[in-house]
Amino acid sequence: MIEINALTKVYATAGLPAVDNLSLHVPAGSVIGFLGPNGAGKTTTIKMMAGLLTPTSGQVRLGGFDVTRQRPAAMTRIGAVLEGSRNVYWSLSAWQNLMYFGRLKGMRRARIKDRARDLLTELGLWERRDDKVGGFSRGMQQKVAIAAALIADPPIVLLDEPTLGLDVEATRTIKRWIAELAGELGTTVLITTHQLGVVEEVCDRVAVIRQGRLVADLPTRELLAGSRERDRYEIRVEGAAPPGFDGVTRDGVTTITLRVDAPGEVYDLVERLRAHGVVLQSLTQVRPDLEDVFLALIQEPAHA
Numbered sequence: 001m002i003e004i005n006a007l008t009k010v011y012a013t014a015g016l017p018a019v020d021n022l023s024l025h026v027p028a029g030s031v032i033g034f035l036g037p038n039g040a041g042k043t044t045t046i047k048m049m050a051g052l053l054t055p056t057s058g059q060v061r062l063g064g065f066d067v068t069r070q071r072p073a074a075m076t077r078i079g080a081v082l083e084g085s086r087n088v089y090w091s092l093s094a095w096q097n098l099m100y101f102g103r104l105k106g107m108r109r110a111r112i113k114d115r116a117r118d119l120l121t122e123l124g125l126w127e128r129r130d131d132k133v134g135g136f137s138r139g140m141q142q143k144v145a146i147a148a149a150l151i152a153d154p155p156i157v158l159l160d161e162p163t164l165g166l167d168v169e170a171t172r173t174i175k176r177w178i179a180e181l182a183g184e185l186g187t188t189v190l191i192t193t194h195q196l197g198v199v200e201e202v203c204d205r206v207a208v209i210r211q212g213r214l215v216a217d218l219p220t221r222e223l224l225a226g227s228r229e230r231d232r233y234e235i236r237v238e239g240a241a242p243p244g245f246d247g248v249t250r251d252g253v254t255t256i257t258l259r260v261d262a263p264g265e266v267y268d269l270v271e272r273l274r275a276h277g278v279v280l281q282s283l284t285q286v287r288p289d290l291e292d293v294f295l296a297l298i299q300e301p302a303h304a
């Protein structure tokens with residue numbers, strides 16, 4: 001399990017804290033999406049969790065071990081994919097990287113070889129295993145970084161933008177692995193991503209931070225069900241948007257998006273469109289998805 005208590009980071013060059021009194025507990029076997037807009041403090045938090053950055057105050061415990069005071073023990077509990085695949089050595093081949101990280105985690109050589117073969121094969125990198133990682137494409141480097149993080153089946157996995165730059169097939173493989181790790185091995189997984197579809201598919205919990213502070217932490221299902229976000233309607237009309245309406249016009253059809261508090265507002269809008277002589281093509285009710293809920297959360301007025 002991951003326990004973050006009153007974690008704060010103030011960079012020497014900055015006035016405001018990048019992470020501000022953040023507390024978050026992630027039970028074993030959970031997959032949590034750690035979300036927030038650019039600059040919210042996600043990477044700073046993950047770096048403190050991975051022992052790469054010292055907190056200004058507060059504490060991170062991984063599997064019960066304090067990352068600052070019991071660093072070596074805490075580090076044996078995690079596998080991490082950090083921003084920009086920087087957790088692998090570019091001068092080594094994919095295979096050498098996995099051998100290195102496996103040994104570092106105290107694995108037996110035969111076990112590392114088996115695991116490395118499986119990981120590289122499933123990621124489509126087996127044929128390229130002896131090539132230097134520095135010569136790989138960004139997506140291929142990311143795959144090696146993920147394989148290195150998972151080589152020893154650590155009980156806690158931290159993934160900073162794991163699917164960034166990955167192709168469709170690899171993204172699907174990673175999503176499947178995350179579900180299997182949590183479901184079969186009881187692994188605790190924390191993911192940061194801007195790809196909310198990935199979160200909706202694999203995360204059972206979502207934590208949202210903004211300006212370094214936690215603004216939501218609850219099961220994904222509850223976040224979606226309890227959302228105060230209003231229902232949205234998409235109305236497609238022929239031709240351009242009439243005066244007073246905002247819409248996106250493409251191929252002679254305009255889509256007007258309307259958020260309503262009461263269903264009666266839809267009738268009013270349709271009446272107003274008819275008064276302009278506009279031809280209605282379709283009217284669709286769109287239930288709020290994670291993207292709507294997320295945008296509403298991060299757009300609420302800033303805290304005092």
Ligand SMILES: Nc1ncnc2c1ncn2[C@@H]1O[C@H](COP(=O)(O)OP(=O)(O)OP(=O)(O)O)[C@@H](O)[C@H]1O
Binds near residue numbers: 012039
């Ligand atoms: N090395 C640093 N020195 C000073 N300020 C930093 C440093 N790294 C990050 N920051 C600042 O800390 C804040 C949080 O940045 P961080 O990278 O943690 O955000 P993030 O949520 O990961 O953003 P993104 O989604 O863009 O990756 C930002 O205001 C950023 O400018």
